[in-house]
Amino acid sequence: MTSPTAPDGRAAPLDAPADTHADARPDTPADAHADARPDARLDATAHAREGGPPQRPRGRARHVRNLTLAVLALLLMCALSVALGSAEFSPSALADALLRREGAEGVTAIWDLRIPRTLVGLGVGAALGLAGAIMQSLTRNPLADPGILGVNAGAATGVALAFAFFGLTDLRGSVWFAFAGAAGATVLVYTLGSRGYGGATPIRLALVGTAADAALLSIVWAVLLLDSDTLHRYRFWSVGSLAAVDAATLSQIWVFLAAGALFALRLGPSLNALALGEDTARSLGVDVGRARLLAVAAVTLLCGAATAAVGPVFFLGLAVPHIVRALIGADQRWLLPYSMLLAPTLLLACDVLGRLLVRPAELEVGIITAFAGAPVLIALLRGRRKVGEL
Numbered sequence: 001m002t003s004p005t006a007p008d009g010r011a012a013p014l015d016a017p018a019d020t021h022a023d024a025r026p027d028t029p030a031d032a033h034a035d036a037r038p039d040a041r042l043d044a045t046a047h048a049r050e051g052g053p054p055q056r057p058r059g060r061a062r063h064v065r066n067l068t069l070a071v072l073a074l075l076l077m078c079a080l081s082v083a084l085g086s087a088e089f090s091p092s093a094l095a096d097a098l099l100r101r102e103g104a105e106g107v108t109a110i111w112d113l114r115i116p117r118t119l120v121g122l123g124v125g126a127a128l129g130l131a132g133a134i135m136q137s138l139t140r141n142p143l144a145d146p147g148i149l150g151v152n153a154g155a156a157t158g159v160a161l162a163f164a165f166f167g168l169t170d171l172r173g174s175v176w177f178a179f180a181g182a183a184g185a186t187v188l189v190y191t192l193g194s195r196g197y198g199g200a201t202p203i204r205l206a207l208v209g210t211a212a213d214a215a216l217l218s219i220v221w222a223v224l225l226l227d228s229d230t231l232h233r234y235r236f237w238s239v240g241s242l243a244a245v246d247a248a249t250l251s252q253i254w255v256f257l258a259a260g261a262l263f264a265l266r267l268g269p270s271l272n273a274l275a276l277g278e279d280t281a282r283s284l285g286v287d288v289g290r291a292r293l294l295a296v297a298a299v300t301l302l303c304g305a306a307t308a309a310v311g312p313v314f315f316l317g318l319a320v321p322h323i324v325r326a327l328i329g330a331d332q333r334w335l336l337p338y339s340m341l342l343a344p345t346l347l348l349a350c351d352v353l354g355r356l357l358v359r360p361a362e363l364e365v366g367i368i369t370a371f372a373g374a375p376v377l378i379a380l381l382r383g384r385r386k387v388g389e390l
Contacts, residue, residue, distance in 0.1 A: 063334050070341040074122075077348040081118040082110060084352050086360040112246070120245040121351055121365075122344045123257045124310050127302035129343025130264040132317025133324070133336055137271045138295045139202040145318040146303035149209045149296065153216035154185025155307040159237055160220045163230040174237060175252045175308045182304030185212055190296050205296075240313040240366020242351050253305040260301030261340065263294055268333035271295070275330070313366050315373025316343055323376070346372075 083094050087109060097110045131146035139148065147153070158181025162168040168177070193201075193208040224231040236244075270291040273281040278288050303317070320343040324335050347365065350372055354363035 063328070066328075067337060067341065070338065070345070074341055074345045074348075077345050077352070078118050078122065081121065081348045081352055082114045085109075085114065085355045086362070116247045116250055117242050117245055117351075118348065120250050120253075120309055121242050121348050123250070123254060124242075124306040124313070125316065125344025125347035126340045127257050127260060127306040128313060128317040128347070129320045129339035129341075130261060130336060131299045131303040131306075132343075133321040133332070133339040134264055134267065134271070134295050134299055135317070136321050137275065137332055138292065139206050140275070141202070141206060142322070143318070144206070145314075146299055147213065147312070147317075148206055149299060149303075150185035150189045150212040150216060151182045151300065151303040152307055152312045153213040153220070154181040154183070155179070155304065156220050156234075156238065156312070157181045157185070157216045160223045160230060160234055163233050164223045164227050169233065175249060178308030179253075179256070179304050182307055183300055185216060186296060186300040186304070188212060190293075237311045239364045240311040240369070241364035242310055243362065243364065245309060249309050253309050256301045256305035260298045260305070263298035264302065265336055265340075267291065267295055267298065268331075268336055271332040275332075311366065313347070313369055315369050316347060319373040319376055320346065 083089050083091070089097070089110070094110070097107045100107075128146060132144075135144040135146055135148055136142060138144075141148075155178040158177040158179070159174045161181075162174055162177035166177070168174060189205065189209045189212050192212075193205040196204075220234075224234060270281075270286050273284050273286045274288065274291060276284075281288055281291075306313070320339050321335065324338040324342060328334055328338060347369065350368035351365040354365055354368045357363055
């Protein structure tokens with residue numbers, strides 16, 4: 001038996017690797033991926049620029065199907081919100097009132113009260129869902145809600161001052177004061193949080209927002225303790241209710257809600273990139289400062305208008321993004337539209353439940369969301385680890 005011959009003519013040792021395995025060497029990681037690395041890097045960068053990994057056709061079709069079901073559920077809840085309450089209407093009477101508008105049973109109750117109430121609930125719920133999802137992603141804090149920028153405290157300050165010093169007696173007139181207070185508080189928080197090295201970092205915004213929230217609420221309670229009439233009027237606004245809204249309320253807030261939703265839905269890819277870290281986001285071409293500014297502007301428009309219209313509604317903006325994240329993951333491109341549909345569905349369901357529990361009176365929707373949202377959030381935090389992954 002002869003020894004295999006090496007390329008230079010010398011006899012190769014019997015225990016040396018034979019040249020017959022040379023063709024198999026490209027399968028090793030060093031050779032197999034040498035040519036593929038640039039393409040892989042380009043693909044990864046392109047995917048990150050789009051906001052995340054490429055969606056498979058099946059995955060995209062599943063999301064479209066689920067979003068369609070969410071829209072149908074929301075439409076069903078809108079119908080129940082119009083039909084149910086202290087006075088219930090049969091489907092035929094409801095259709096008659098919606099189509100004829102004259103001479104039908106319950107025309108005034110449906111067109112002047114329930115339809116505006118349902119539409120305001122629709123807009124407020126969508127706004128709080130979007131604002132909560134943006135705040136949790138922007139601050140990387142799973143416990144963040146829209147009020148972390150001082151929006152709720154600013155709105156409360158505006159309403160309390162309007163009741164105490166501007167002679168305001170009607171809750172419907174408090175919308176502009178509340179929105180001005182919310183916008184002013186957010187501008188103050190962002191301005192203070194932007195100073196210093198690094199600009200408006202998530203931790204700095206959260207800390208400044210917490211401090212501003214405490215300071216503004218101290219002003220509110222000082223005003224309330226000094227004026228019992230203001231306290232009496234303020235307590236109805238502070239609980240969060242859809243009972244006092246009308247078509248005028250909707251006309252005052254819809255522009256802000258539409259603008260905020262437009263800003264929010266365009267932030268998905270940028271928020272996905274920011275979740276990888278600021279340096280990575282910059283390397284992918286994201287203007288971090290601009291993305292943060294747009295996110296804060298969207299939250300201000302959405303949460304400011306919603307709080308101005310119905311008062312503070314707790315747990316909705318906190319719990320809904322967690323529910324959606326547990327169902328579909330943390331991709332902001334899909335999490336934002338899901339939150340925009342699920343939040344108003346839950347808000348209208350809580351509003352209808354509040355009307356039915358103590359008829360002919362009703363419980364404010366803020367009370368129902370607090371009772372329903374806290375157990376749901378606790379159950380999610382205990383049962384699903386994915387909830388806390390941002």
